[in-house]
Amino acid sequence: MSKTNITIVGVNYYPEDSAIGLYTTQQAEYLQSKGYNVSIITGFPYYPQWQIRSDYKDKTRWYKEVINNVTVYRYKQYVPSNPTFSKRIIHLLSFTFGNIINLFKVDKPNYVICIVPFTSSILLGWLLKLRYRSKLWIHIQDFEFDAAIDSGLLSSNKSFFITCILWVEKFLLKRADTISTISNGMLNKLNNKVKNANTYYLTNWLDTSKFRVKTIQKHDYLKSDNFKILYSGNIGAKQDWDFFFAVLEGLKTSTGIEVIVVGEGAEKTKVVQKIQQYDFVKHFNLVPYEELPSLLSSADVHVLFQKSDVIDTVMPSKLLGMMASSKPSIVTGNKASEVATVYQKSQGGYYFSDNSVDSVIDCINELKNNKELCTQLGANAEQFVVKNYSKENILDNFILELEK
Template sequence: MKKTITLIGINFYPEDTAIGLYSTQMLTFLAEKGYKINVITGFPYYPQWKVLDSYKNKPIFYKEIINNITIYRYKQYVPKNPTFLKRIIHLIDFSFGAFINSFKIKHTDLVIAVVPFTSTVLLGWLLKKRLKAKLWTHIQDFEFDAALQTGVSNNKNRWLTKGLHKIESYLLNRSNLVSTISLSMLNKLKTKTKSNTYYFPNWVSQDHFNSISNKSHPYFKSNKFKILYSGNIGDKQNWLFFIDFLNKMANINNIEVCIVGQGAKKAWLSTKLKNFDFVSFYDPIPLGQLNDLLCSADLHILFQKDDVLDTVMPSKILGMMASGKPSLITGNSQSEVSKIINRSKGGIYLQNNLAEVVNSFILLVSNNKNRWLTKGLHKIESYLLNRSNLVSTISLSMLNKLKTKTKSNTYYFPNWVSQDHFNSISNKSHPYFKSNKFKILYSGNIGDKQNWLFFIDFLNKMANINNIEVCIVGQGAKKAWLSTKLKNFDFVSFYDPIPLGQLNDLLCSADLHILFQKDDVLDTVMPSKILGMMASGKPSLITGNSQSEVSKIINRSKGGIYLQNNLAEVVNSFILLQSNNNYCKLLGKNARDYILKNYNPNIILPNFELTLKNLLKKPILLS
């Protein structure tokens, strides 16, 4: 029987940033695993510091069930201008409401208290005692240390510091387990408690961050060099340094600065920067737009105060790095963020007294955008791959390249061809081919990896041959351009992609498959279309780099002709194939035999399962 888990924390769904996002994703994962989940939380208010409109008219105590998670909310006081005193009232009010809600929990096996607020640990301990449960405290932010470091409390008296730390340690020692989100914070945590500790970092979902699939975000309106700060506009950032930085940038014409967020310092900062016409302020955006925003930037910036060291680990740094764009960050050189940036080599981390170096770096990046982007992407890629227990890829050339990118274990896991889908004996003639002419087929993505200029030159040479038809089946970024270029070729037809059930008929109806690749496409991709082309039992005429994986497969199988992008050689090879039916049949048979032997799912998938089982047998090491 699955256990019951109760989380206490002020931030939760529908907040889709910072602590609220991570708590929601964590509990959604557990709920999907079958655990019974309760949440004691507040009304959603962050980062706007304003209760969401959809919750304004709800009762003070409000219960709802979302995705099998039972949520007990209290409408806490939310100040419009969160000064220190108002934050204290905010904390006390939430804690009072959460205490009342805790009595609505009649059974739980585990209580998870999320800090901030530290008061959630007290509430969790009381619930633990009452229901004989266990207590896990998860620290996203060392609340007391952060308040003292950043001056939020405006009171650094020795007795206050000592008193707060004693209360904190007392509460942490009531926990069965205490976790936190960075290694520096973990080391600090071990000085505060005798309880067991655990490294539990925040995470980045590849579904949310993808620098290939992003669209340009409307917050960036020009072709200038785009500098982005996205996150809370609060006391932990060094806004005075940021203003000095912008003063140095004022005479540079080719930059724009975009500040996206809310926080206690936003009104003050926007007033200070009102005369900077290259700076724009925007409200926070939904999580669904975040990938587009982060990937639209050319540079991310984060200027932290020097005294913010091991009390916080800004979650925004994960998204900044996952965007594939470099970051320029300042702060204490001993901080966790400094270690991550320097370890990953995905940006530059400086101390706050290096304004001239920062300015020089901005100029360097704005004039060498592609170089920095490439370096940043590769460093971040390697950093993320090294976090995997196993990394696989689909071709031997890609596997060799992969081994230069990661220290993780690697595995050759090719795509495959099912004999059920490709059978040149059982196929019917596909309606896309309408004549008895020699049928040439390209089927696949019509994008940037193919050498369409060479393809056009090839077709110009074919224009005087009467007994051919060319069929192009697919979609892609270059389709409209290509169809315009070929509109006067009456032997060329374009069609949309077809369902998988028709693919065998289409591929087997062709007399020749063609694929003209660019020379610089070498070991970064392995076109899956090549498997279907060869499995059809028809020959292929392919061009590209002679060192590519496709070249090796075609030459090894003797299932087609692979050439470099030499037009005369390609034309001569085509004429040979068109005029020699027996030669075409031999190449086609070779191709099919090779594919069914080397890309057979009955071999590949059992090997995959065996590798999976071996991986699962290995113990998971916890820091």
């Protein structure tokens, strides 16, 4: 009996080991381990540094490799070092049209799974569907156009262009047999965009076994005896860096506190330059995925400051690791967001929607002076993640839905 063939189309894949690249890799390898024949159409690894990795720069423009039994077809897409909106469009188009050749290389797929972003990857999946009569599943990790509008990357005076790209998005989404996304708020947004679609709630997950080890050594970046506040993740436009630096200003007179930023991304240069004004703040580049449990569990508290005008365009992938580390978090954002609901249900930290610097600083001082509270909040967060977001449960249910 021949194996069922699945082709996944998405710009991010291993060796990218954070955010969407990590989830797509784990999904592909899990499906392969369950007896499916999985192939990937993807780009060259570039995220979050926004440059193609040095060990891939000399590879041919179309490059095939096998990673953990998954066949990977790559196209060397254009990657801007300064990703403005117009350059991101070229980046998107380069990936999409360059990978058309790879459509002819994969085995006839029974299922095609397109990962958004990029929305244009749906075009590649649709072409496979038309040729092979495959079932097309679209999985939305980020409403990239909404995020661009909300975060100011796409200005409101380009209303005609906005209308056009949202029409293209709707047209492509309607080609799907099933559309999934990662939060209930995003599912509501999806249903407003595409009426009567067959939708599925496919949340992000965590390999909780890796993050629950209590004997993890302190990470080299967080070995001091200070009260350690950690931000780890993408340094991009979706985070509220103005608020972050306002908090740093408020902490200048505090003693025994250290802030550590571990990350890379489009805003890295600006953020790192400004960090140098503060002697209690350190920056390091992202660590490999295998070091992440040690890094996260070595902090005393995690922070994630999101712009409050963005509602559910994205569910931060870093959130689950933060919570599974058994440490509390302080998060800001819109009060109507999915993240706010998660923190309300989990009681694993604090969520603020009023942009109050004083509230955040009071919260930091309270946690610094109350270790028992830190322990209780951290335990709540860990238990919530294990119960609701373990990798095996979520992907097994996904496979059952796929086979329907």
